[in-house]
Amino acid sequence: MDEEKLWNALGPLQNSKLHISDYIEEVSRILFLKAVSESNRVTFDKTPEGVGGAVHLEEGYRWGDIVGAESSQKKLEKYKGAIERLSDDGELAKDFFEGYSTKFDKASTFKKLTENLEEMHLDQHNDDFGDAYEFLLEKYADKAEGAGEYFTPREIIRAMVEFSEPQVDESLLDPASGTGGFLIHTYNYLADKTDNFKDVEEVPVEGHFRAQEIVTSTHELGGMNMLLHGMDASAVDRKDRDGNLSRDSLEMFRRDRYEETYDYIIANPPYGGDNEVEPIDPKCTSTIEINFLVLIMRLLSKNGRASVVIPDGILFNQSFSSVREELLNYFDIDCILALPEGAFTPYAGVTANVIFFERNNEGTDEFWYYDARSDFDEVTKEENPLDYNKHLREFVEYKDQRENHDKYFKVDADKVDEGNYELHLKKYKEFKYEGHRPPAEIAQDIKGELDTIRTELDQMIGETSD
Structure with a gap:
């Protein structure tokens, strides 16, 4: 996992008005969508209440659907739709999406960010998604007062x-x-x-x-x-x-x-x-x-x-x-x-x-x-x-x-x-x-x-x- 490339990929957020704690929260959820879409954790059936380990996310709101949407606004709308659906899913996702609302104020910022992350090759078998997030948490602890x-x-x-x-x-x-x-x-x-x-x-x-x-x-x-x-x-x-x-x-x-x-x-x-x-x-x-x-x-x-x-x-x-x-x-x-x-x-x-x-x-x-x-x-x-x-x-x-x-x-x-x-x-x-x-x-x-x-x-x- 190329840490410098990842940090550069977050350029659209770093140039926005978001505080680093806000964009770490955003990136964590975006990385989650990308990770589960590339794993066997996405199911086609609704995750039963009380069952962990899997994520139900209907077609149209998965990572590929978000990055493939034809306009910046539609990309952001699909992302918001994914958050809404995951907030009502089984325990694995519900705890982390329930009550969450995106802080993106510009669809163009979201579009550029997702395009940058899509260009990165993150291999789940090598724990690249986890390593990427650990790297971001370290940056957060370094830059945000009190976060360390x-x-x-x-x-x-x-x-x-x-x-x-x-x-x-x-x-x-x-x-x-x-x-x-x-x-x-x-x-x-x-x-x-x-x-x-x-x-x-x-x-x-x-x-x-x-x-x-x-x-x-x-x-x-x-x-x-x-x-x-x-x-x-x-x-x-x-x-x-x-x-x-x-x-x-x-x-x-x-x-x-x-x-x-x-x-x-x-x-x-x-x-x-x-x-x-x-x-x-x-x-x-x-x-x-x-x-x-x-x-x-x-x-x-x-x-x-x-x-x-x-x-x-x-x-x-x-x-x-x-x-x-x-x-x-x-x-x-x-x-x-x-x-x-x-x-x-x-x-x-x-x-x-x-x-x-x-x-x-x-x-x-x-x-x-x-x-x-x-x-x-x-x-x-x-x-x-x-x-x-x-x-x-x-x-x-x-x-x-x-x-x-x-x-x-x-x-x-x-x-x-x-x-x-x-x-x-x-x-x-x-x-x-x-x-x-x-x-x-x-x-x-x-x-x-x-x-x-x-x-x-x-x-x-x-x-x-x-």
């Missing part, structure tokens, strides 16, 4: 999935699914590693997945991303016990206490900024990232595993020491991957890690670090972008030979200070850092300390009153 919060660099996702080696029969949760990257890469990993992976105990692989995303537009982008990667997004459980779309993982936990647990949880939860929440546990402050980490700990099944992106502060902030103590005593921490400085550039400025752990009441005897930070220059968008082969490939390749790689090192759990239970890389390795932490990250750490002081003062006042 919902986008995890695909190099990091790949490393997390391949290191964790998910199994085809494991139940999987992403409690902050964003644009669906973790689910899609897990699905593709299982497809590569498993014979006849489509059928496991007569349940589609996607039927073992659950996804939640609080932002409606991002939720829709993620669903469309799954569709364009050949997944049956309707099989992914995105509803609560009452059949409503479940958006907010933390609120759902408070309300339902989540009767389900999961064998494998993978996530890049939201963090920092103004994302204050009501704590879900006495161990938590109002900081959203610690609430998500505790949520994930609570939702793991017996021997369930987790791979979670966390900011540096979670590993050393005094406010979170009781959570780290619980991780060490009731979970088995396998490895902490210290990501390069700037790993989320240009999407976010946080310094981050990935922690891999599993539920184990015997606790942690020893754990490993992989230092992908100290010996690398800070990641930048242009001059030094994040690169899987350069920064993360050996982390995965040496998983089972850690003692043979100088970036891996082991720490005995009894070496951890029982006062603060600090787990930050610099506590256990000489660490040279010539840059400056982002002001927002420093402010978040200060806020965490203030939350702790405020809590302790409230307790003292309560004791005095008694």
